[in-house]
Amino acid sequence: MAEAHQAVAFQFTVTPDGIDLHLCHEALRQVYLSGLHSWKKRFIRFKNGVMTGVYPGSPSGLIVVVAGYMSYAKYAKIDPSLGLFTKLATHMPVSKYITEDGQRIAGGVLVGTGLWVTIIFIMRSVLKSLLSWHGWMYNRHGNVSIGTKIWLVLVKLFSGRKPMLYSFQSSLPRLPVPAVKDTTKRYLESVHPLMDDAQYKRMEGLAKDFEKNLGPKLQWYLKLKSWWTSNYVSDWWEEYIYLRGRGPIMVNSNYYAMDFLYVFPTHLQAARAGNAIHSAMMYRRKLDRAQLKPIYLLENRLMALNTIPMCSSQYERMFNTSRVPGVETDAIQHVNESKHIVVYHKGRFFKVWMFYDGRLLYPREIEQQMERILADKSEPQPGEEHLAALTAGDRIPWAKARSTFFSRGKNKQSLDSVEKAAFFVTLDDTEQRYDPDNPVQSLDRYAKSLLHGKCYDRWFDKSFNLIVFKNGTMGLNAEHTWADAPIVGHLWEQVLAFDPVIMGYTEDGHCKGKIHPSLPGPQRLQWDIPEECQSVISSSLEVANALADDVDSHIIPFSEFGKGLIKKCKTSPDAFIQIVLQLAHFRDKGKFCLTYEASMTRLFREGRTETVRSCTIEACAFVRAMEEEKQTREERLRLLRLAAEKHQDLYRQAMTGKGIDRHLFCLYVVSRYLGVDSPFLKEVLSEPWRLSTSQTPLQQLDLFNLKKNPEYVTSGGGFGPVADDGYGVSYIILGEDLINFHISSKHSSPETDSHRFGSHIKQAMLDVLDLFQIDRKAKK
Template sequence: MLVPRRIATHSTYSHFARPLNYSSSFRAFVIDNSARPSPSFLLSNGARAFHSNQPKMSPAPKWSEWRLSPPSATPSGSITFRNQAQLPRLPVPELDVTLEKLIESCRPLAKDENELEEFKRKVSVFRQGLGGKLQERLVKRRESEGMRNWIAEWWDNDAYMAYRDSVVVNVSYYYGFKKVPQAPSSVSNPPTSDPAYVAASIIITALEFRRLLIKGLLEPEPAGKEGELCMESFKWAFNANRIPAKPADYAVKVREDSKEGQHVVVVLKERFYKVPIVDQEGREFTVEEMRRGLQGLLDKVEKEGKGEGEGVGILTGLNRDTWTDAYEHLIQDAGNKQVIDEISKSAFVVAFDQHRPEPAMEKVEGKGGKNMSGEGIRDFSERLWKAGGQGKGIGEGANRWWDKPQQWVVFVNGESGFIGEHSCMDGTPTARLSDFVSKRLLTRQPVEVGSSDPAPKSSPTIEALDFHVDAQTKHAIEEGKKEFEKHVGGHEVFYLHYGRYGKEGIKRNKTSPDGWVQMAFQLAYYMTHGKPCGTYEAAQVRRFQLGRTETVRICTSAALAFAQAMTTPSTTLSEKRSLFTQAVAQHGKDMKAASSGLGIDRHLFGLKHLFLNAEEASSPSAELFQDPLLKRSSTWTMSTSQIFIEHSPAYGWGRVDPDGYGIPYMVHKEHLQFSVTCERHMKGREFIANLGKAADMIMDMMEASAADAKA
């Protein structure tokens, strides 16, 4: 997945990858990273170490110090990294080509011809003015010695680490899994559900994936005919954590095979626990051994009738400056600092949630009678996405550690899912991890206690990780819970399992499945709002060193013409089919360019970063970036991103534009899967209903066209 997220209002660029607009002040030339003091906690090789027991807050490291050489157990010459040294560097597109494509991408969103002509004038002024100099500077940056990716530092900082709003909804994303087969019995009576078994299975299976990484046996992902994808981001999958800081956060990690990283952290009733993953001899625990340990913890907390923690986890879900202030105060206590270190160093976090979501679906309107939705799947999604259901308060927002890149959630009825923090990894690596885990969970045979299987040798000794909370931190937690509830309560999610056809049905019509689905989004929005909108689709550029994402601008003139034709009764079938074909072809062309590092938006992002001073930033050349048409075209009213996990009926993340929709989707062989996230004032329910209708309308058109051709 390559999901989008919203950038703070003071910042120029958007989240999950793309700029929200280009209207903000020029931040780039006033931030001098080189002026930051060298942190005292860097190792001699530049790897980021964890906090010492010194109560004084250490300065944040520079990006190059924490990002480029993270501690990693994966051998550099292994299968996993066999192609890293040969990967090309991200190109800088030609300026004239980008500007011409920019004009065409803005055309369908222009209010009238006068607005478009004024925009063209500003493009011309930019091209003839500072545009050429900025292009030269960008090319020089790309070609500079040691530069692996010209955009990487800027993008990490502006889109993620300097982003100050809560990571919850805005940055984090979720996957929900099909229910894991429960253990047929436990130590006592067979339970109706066994969350300890589900959690143990997830832990051991995720560690199997980690073992592939440690040994360098994880195969690189193919890049079609272009070789293999960059695997650098997998270094951040385990034993890592985001750390709050001003003006920008940073990340820390330890080697996956280090002694200090051989544990996971469990969160139960807002209290944190350290759970070893190996015994004293270094042997990894089995599923049953881990289950016994976790069941013992659950039984102990249940028997005592208490065990609630301090609620510190809620602070990780707040505004980043608010969390930074609370964090700096919190770690003045050496014990608190040690607790956060243990959470940071852990392989990942597992949260036991006390709710019982039932992700059941029922039939809804749609041709073929196979469309499914329902409040159950919505509630399941909301519990994963933001730890709360519709109108049900904050849920368990404090029962998470939102800064971990890998966090698994297990509910008391055995339902489960995944939450990802986005700053160091995009969705495709965690989708691969989750696909690996979910497939094995559904095929692994539960072990029946008392069977002929070898008896467990031992179980993990679980240690409570308790914070010392003084009056100041307690007040921050109380206020934080109120703020968290207010934040997440304004968002909702809708869901559609579209069952009439899937990838195979689309391919039978000799059409790109992704292009087909994107045109359904365009049609659904036009049906709902009667106008086009700026639309983002994430394209991955991991075929390049340190590559992340690029924007595909979906709202083209061809896409608008298609949407208008489909909603105009007088348009003939052949005209509709022709316009659809043109729109899908344009989408394919734009996707290919973006995936090749030749998109529009990252190039503009880079050029804007290279204004040297306020004089340049206020020159006539810079007027382009303040243009209302450019702002409109780069405000992602629809932000869309596709991943694929075979056994994940729920997948989502938040909208980018407060007046827009987030649309995570999957294209399965025989069905399409859509989530739509938005704020409560939007027409989410109407939009997703129209999305089902749009999918029907496109197939109806194709079938009628095929029938005419045979007649």
């Protein structure tokens, strides 16, 4: 093969006259270009590190400050060094080495630099203090106080000019540790509607005892940790919630993102993969060069767009990252540089280099590589086809198999290629798509395929899997440990936006551009999997198949109305939907349950998520009023507004570090380290979340003009059920008139049925809107 020949840098033969070297100039050229690319990347990272490290200052600011200080010293006729060299001369003969003019210049530069560093420190400290204030959250729509306006101006003033992605990291405040008394009070309030009087009184006694005795001791250690670390929650959350889990991460942890709902840019699988892979690699390049803009909180009501920064630390491990199994705990492996991806197709693994001639491959060239893989008729090696099932089953068998069978030889090399790839790609041999003639079944199949596939055709340990189906539809499956869904969503939005609009396709569906006449082909990964390992793979696949078959997925594109009408009701769309979910759940099961809504804490450094406990006393009162036939519309509306306001208040608390669950979780971790038992904490952390919910935010609104192109809407994404007898609900609010719901549960539970629950959600949405007596048809 031509590519095999080009992979050899030189050949030699031994002759009577000595050794005759035959250099391959093309191979040496590629080595040179590769090295040049690596050094260029290192320089860019170094430069960006300097720019970020001195922000909100800049190197040009240093020149201005030093030059200004020197000019002032000359004008005021003062010693620029402020006597620095005079004091230094008493201890060493400075004048022997530096002239008097040189001393003035050197002293001026040193003092000017110190002044510049001081200014940066002051600006950074002031900005951190400003970002620690969250009173702006309590301003109502259209009624921004003078204090908030002044605060916004000051934040803008001290935020500097042209910030990069990580510029604000050192200016973000640390996540505060709430008082134990406040947390237990909020906890008791959250569980009150879920308990009878006897149960509540017992829990109240446990909480009071904890608050008085063990709580202060645990809190002292937690306070110490908060002073010492950037974030007192995040490392423990990653370790104990994700990495220590010994069950399958497929379904239980990984989540998925879908393609456009109504648009199908091309029917060619290889072409769609070409554009999508190129878009993802371009996004990685922007991350490496810090060319992405900082992530700001979307806060339209304050006219504060691009003002309130959020933490960007989770973006660092988006690419070149894999979860590595361990017997007791897993680990996250991240490499700074990876020039290849790994592609799975019909049981074979292929390593595909993403760079040639010192540049990233163009979309048509990537399509060319995918076409070669699709045309390859070779059979899988023994054990290769189902190998990825190891990542879908329990973690301990995978960890033991990895250390036993993949620690040396070709298996280690091939596994390294997978784990150190930029990301994983599956060229799926099935067809998935939204079918208008069969909307329910087609979307349900699509969701299940993205969530778990065949259980052996996704590498679930990778940071994310790009899945391209046979008919050109695509999707994403992401591992949860390294980051939360909005981070992956940011990448996915750019991939979707760039694909059909910016890059586009030719009339016959291919990527634009030309094929490369001498591009080396994909490299088939080699495995030597013994029968003992194949037995472990089969066991993992059996576990994964049982889990996948039990998942009951249902997707609802709810188009009766959207946030446009909800805003006319002067209600937060998120609060509206959360209350609807409480009503739907009560109608579905006849009872209330502990409800989890994910909120973010990225207003703080290294912040991740916090829980909003949506099943409140106010929400329960509204639901009961809706189920009482004699209750008046006015009373229901009053209770709805109280429930919505309560939910908004809980959301604010969660975002500003006053949540319940992360604090209690960390207190529990401290108690385990100290070897003490807390009946209160043990009971709190054992309570099941039978309704787990999350909103998928549309973050880059400028990429999608849904008014001009309403067809460019994504289906959003979803996740598996958290509790065996509960529901997982993800929803995305798209434009003014569409809300997509993703519902999951387990067939094995007699209490749940995703389609039944979906029907209750649709009816509850209509019933709650009818309270406002808004004519939907007139609106449309």
